[in-house]
Amino acid sequence: xxxxxxxxxxxxxxxxxxxxxxxxxxxxxxxxxxxEITILAIFAMSLDLLVGYAGLVSLGHAAFLGIGSYATGILxxxxxWEMFPTMLISIALAGLVSALVGIFVVRLEGIFFIMxxxxxxxxxxxxxxxxxxxGGDDGMPGIQRLDLEAFGLTVFDPADFAKFTLxxxxxxxxxxxxLMSSPFGRYLIGIHQNENRMRSLGVPVExxxxxxxxxxxxxxxxxxxxxxxxxxxxxxxxxxxxxxxxVLIMVIAGGTGSLVGAVVGAVIVRLxxxxxxxxxxxxxxxxxxxxxxxxxxxxxxxxxxxxxxCRRSRWWKSAGNSSD
Amino acid sequence: xxxxxxxxxxxxxLLVANDVSLQxxxxxxxxxxxxxxxxxxxxxxxxxxxxxxxxxxVIIDGxxxxxxxxxxxxxxxxxRSFQKNNLFTDLSVIDNLSTASxxxxxxxxxxxxxxxxxxxxREDAENLAEMVNLTEVLDTPVRNLSYxxxxxxxxxxxxxxxxxxxxxxxxxxxxxxxxxxVMLDLIISLPQSLTILIIEHDMDVVFGVTEKITVxxxxxxxxxxxxxxxxxxxxxxxxYLGDAKA
Amino acid sequence: xYSDPTFLVIQTLNGLQLAMxxxxxxxxxxxxxxxxxxxxxxxGTLYMFGxxxxxxxxxxxxxFWAALALAPLGVMLLGMFFYEIxxxxxxxxxxxxxxxxxxxxxxVGLDAVRMSWGNLATSIPKPEIFSGSVLIFGEIYPSYRxxxxxxxxxxxxxxxxxxxxxxxxxxxxxxVDDREMVSCLGINVDLxxxxxxxxxxxxxxLSGVVAGAVxxxxxxxDMSVLILTLIVVxxxxxxxxxxxxxxxxMIGLAETYGQVxxxxxxxxxxxxxMAIILLKRPGGLFPARAVQ
Numbered sequence: 001x002x003x004x005x006x007x008x009x010x011x012x013x014x015x016x017x018x019x020x021x022x023x024x025x026x027x028x029x030x031x032x033x034x035x036e037i038t039i040l041a042i043f044a045m046s047l048d049l050l051v052g053y054a055g056l057v058s059l060g061h062a063a064f065l066g067i068g069s070y071a072t073g074i075l076x077x078x079x080x081w082e083m084f085p086t087m088l089i090s091i092a093l094a095g096l097v098s099a100l101v102g103i104f105v106v107r108l109e110g111i112f113f114i115m116x117x118x119x120x121x122x123x124x125x126x127x128x129x130x131x132x133x134x135g136g137d138d139g140m141p142g143i144q145r146l147d148l149e150a151f152g153l154t155v156f157d158p159a160d161f162a163k164f165t166l167x168x169x170x171x172x173x174x175x176x177x178x179l180m181s182s183p184f185g186r187y188l189i190g191i192h193q194n195e196n197r198m199r200s201l202g203v204p205v206e207x208x209x210x211x212x213x214x215x216x217x218x219x220x221x222x223x224x225x226x227x228x229x230x231x232x233x234x235x236x237x238x239x240x241x242x243x244x245x246x247v248l249i250m251v252i253a254g255g256t257g258s259l260v261g262a263v264v265g266a267v268i269v270r271l272x273x274x275x276x277x278x279x280x281x282x283x284x285x286x287x288x289x290x291x292x293x294x295x296x297x298x299x300x301x302x303x304x305x306x307x308x309x310c311r312r313s314r315w316w317k318s319a320g321n322s323s324d
Numbered sequence: 325x326x327x328x329x330x331x332x333x334x335x336x337x338l339l340v341a342n343d344v345s346l347q348x349x350x351x352x353x354x355x356x357x358x359x360x361x362x363x364x365x366x367x368x369x370x371x372x373x374x375x376x377x378x379x380x381x382v383i384i385d386g387x388x389x390x391x392x393x394x395x396x397x398x399x400x401x402x403x404r405s406f407q408k409n410n411l412f413t414d415l416s417v418i419d420n421l422s423t424a425s426x427x428x429x430x431x432x433x434x435x436x437x438x439x440x441x442x443x444x445x446r447e448d449a450e451n452l453a454e455m456v457n458l459t460e461v462l463d464t465p466v467r468n469l470s471y472x473x474x475x476x477x478x479x480x481x482x483x484x485x486x487x488x489x490x491x492x493x494x495x496x497x498x499x500x501x502x503x504x505x506v507m508l509d510l511i512i513s514l515p516q517s518l519t520i521l522i523i524e525h526d527m528d529v530v531f532g533v534t535e536k537i538t539v540x541x542x543x544x545x546x547x548x549x550x551x552x553x554x555x556x557x558x559x560x561x562x563x564y565l566g567d568a569k570a
Numbered sequence: 571x572y573s574d575p576t577f578l579v580i581q582t583l584n585g586l587q588l589a590m591x592x593x594x595x596x597x598x599x600x601x602x603x604x605x606x607x608x609x610x611x612x613x614g615t616l617y618m619f620g621x622x623x624x625x626x627x628x629x630x631x632x633x634f635w636a637a638l639a640l641a642p643l644g645v646m647l648l649g650m651f652f653y654e655i656x657x658x659x660x661x662x663x664x665x666x667x668x669x670x671x672x673x674x675x676x677x678v679g680l681d682a683v684r685m686s687w688g689n690l691a692t693s694i695p696k697p698e699i700f701s702g703s704v705l706i707f708g709e710i711y712p713s714y715r716x717x718x719x720x721x722x723x724x725x726x727x728x729x730x731x732x733x734x735x736x737x738x739x740x741x742x743x744x745x746v747d748d749r750e751m752v753s754c755l756g757i758n759v760d761l762x763x764x765x766x767x768x769x770x771x772x773x774x775x776l777s778g779v780v781a782g783a784v785x786x787x788x789x790x791x792d793m794s795v796l797i798l799t800l801i802v803v804x805x806x807x808x809x810x811x812x813x814x815x816x817x818x819x820m821i822g823l824a825e826t827y828g829q830v831x832x833x834x835x836x837x838x839x840x841x842x843x844m845a846i847i848l849l850k851r852p853g854g855l856f857p858a859r860a861v862q
């Protein structure tokens with residue numbers, strides 16, 4: 001039985017409080033970093049829906065982030081749309097594209113799924129790289145941020161923008177947490193655990209895979225739209241396959257199958273690469289070694305290991321929580 | 325209730341199902357026996373749609389499901405257990421059963437309400453656990469269960485979907501005599517109205533469960549009849565029961 | 571101009587040249603994929619190291635041929651090293667782990683190259699006899715490209731002979747088909763697989779040296795070929811020589827023709843091609859093992 005205050009939700013609250021506190025106290029660069037990490041966390045959560053819950057290892061998830069970014073850039077800069085409807089359309093477009101892609105790819109399994117998602121994302125990358133209309137390899141600058149004066153936030157203030165992204169992240173977390181604890185979420189877990197058994201119980205497995213593929217694509221699109229607003233810029237680099245690889249590492253590093261794990265992974269990997277790159281110009285070498293070490297030696301992920309330990313420890317149980 | 329008409333399947337020149345036909349009335353219990361490699365499991369897979377037949381028809385409760393996928397056939401009323409345990413190994417017994425109960429209740433499109441709020445699913449799952457004698461291991465993850473318990477859960481999952489026809493593929497395979505006895509009692513205790521098709525090697529189980537037997541050999545029906553008829557059949561004696569001392 | 575047969579011939583030769591490079595890269599990857607179920611994203615990194623080792627040897631010896639002979643061996647040694655410390659452990663790991671570990675290796679390899687040779691693009695000078703051009707239907711065509719095509723065909727023939735006509739070849743083919751069965755026959759499959767892995771690394775290194783004389787040698791050169799190579803492998807089907815041959819020809823020619831005839835869609839031609847093929851045949855065109 002799920003309790004209202006699971007370990008996940010407890011840690012989520014803690015992270016939110018910490019970031020709110022930090023967004024007030026740190027300097028400009030720190031505030032920018034909080035916004036960046038929060039956006040990454042949303043992106044990582046969306047990938048975890050696929051990898052951790054449904055067992056669909058996508059190596060092309062950045063394509064949907066990129067589509068969200070480009071949609072936001074194109075609609076606001078080239079067509080002069082308002083930001084709020086643009087965001088909704090960006091999410092819908094990312095969902096539409098992931099539906100079209102998903103119909104084809106969810107039938108594939110294992111390494112073929114990895115390869116086809118990789119190839120599809122590279123296709124989008126190649127398209128935007130060559131398309132002069134949308135800036136080609138130079139990308140597209142001049143993207144504004146959502147106007148939130150009505151809520152007392154001035155999004156040009158980095159602290160306020162960080163708060164805005166945090167609010168969005170919290171809403172996404174709550175939504176996805178509900179989704180994953182619903183019967184629908186249970187179906188996905190069943191499919192991840194044993195697809196054939198689910199099928200012989202009477203579940204049209206592909207339809208559920210497609211559904212979660214679309215949802216994950218939409219959330220990725222949202223994070224893409226936020227990223228475009230954050231940097232004011234979008235380029236094909238955003239959807240290069242290594243971006244998908246790094247976010248996959250984030251999800252693994254945090255621990256798959258828990259939304260908080262994905263968030264923790266995003267925080268740790270981003271902070272680590274930030275720290276290492278300030279120490280040495282050869283940060284890629286160390287990040288590469290870190291990735292390898294994580295996969296080989298901590299396959300439960302950092303948060304996954306922590307959660308396992310907590311659930312076994314006495315104080316957590318004495319606080320009235322059975323293992324969930 | 326279940327009708328198979330001239331099912332045929334071949335892999336290249338290897339004929340694994342040679343015009344197999346079978347008809348089960350409601351509440352009937354039928355055993356499929358035959359030597360190893362006779363095509364029993366293949367026949368099951370043809371019925372459930374896990375393998376596509378080259379020709380022939382499958383009809384469940386008057387509904388022709390021949391062209392349909394295995395999940396559609398399951399929804400039409402086929403529930404099956406597997407010869408090799410095919411469970412949700414990281415989940416607990418209760419989570420295994422409640423997942424299957426949720427599928428039976430067609431809850432998959434419900435995404436706004438927590439799963440734990442569905443009390444009736446939990447109750448269903450607990451009843452099922454009781455039915456297959458797993459009440460004392462409800463919260464144990466499947467991978468920590470004993471083999472016998474896993475086999476019982478295998479049957480429990482098949483029952484969870486409230487099937488019209490229950491198909492059991494060697495439910496007692498690999499079990500100790502004690503575990504076999506538990507399984508036999510379990511199958512006997514199932515409601516009389518439930519149609520059961522069972523593949524079994526253990527003749528005590530076969531004779532304990534059913535009154536009618538279909539003998540498969542080389543992918544075709546060798547003989548079909550009552551326990552007595554099969555027991556006395558010269559063909560079967562020669563092919564199969566020769567050393568079973570039945 | 572498009573209907574000019576000479577133009578078509580030239581473009582076909584260009585396509586073949588790319589196809590042969592892709593073949594050298596993909597055949598090892600494909601057979602390792604099919605044989606050992608190992609996904610090696612760092613295969614492109616081996617190619618990059620082939621090019622850099624080539625430059626290194628060239629600078630020491632001033633000979634392209636020395637580079638061509640020695641650099642692939644160096645890459646093979648590098649591959650053996652990684653096999654021992656990493657890949658061996660991953661043989662039975664799920665694809666996700668293999669993908670991520672070899673993804674990490676890409677980063678490590680990229681920075682290792684930067685640290686050792688810097689960021690600037692260089693290239694390997696072409697050998698004397700292939701530095702000129704030949705006339706094809708009155709068009710000037712660089713002879714080095716013909717050399718690449720010839721080398722590719724040569725490797726193809728050698729591999730075909732080894733796989734189809736030798737005992738080792740039959741062990742490998744049987745191993746792809748049914749690994750357990752071959753182990754049961756008392757044959758050291760792991761050793762055979764290790765050999766295949768080494769040959770795959772060697773060929774990746776070879777293609778690196780060869781390509782180093784036509785394409786810029788720079789950090790990141792691995793990325794551009796990796797995706798093409800993976801597409802070849804997936805389109806051709808895992809584990810088969812035939813698949814690698816057909817796959818590289820299709821992708822090499824489609825890429826080249828695409829750039830020339832439909833430049834506005836060129837960037838997506840090969841992806842579209844792959845999508846169509848995988849829809850019709852989820853296991854690729856000629857997989858060594860049937861996909862269930």
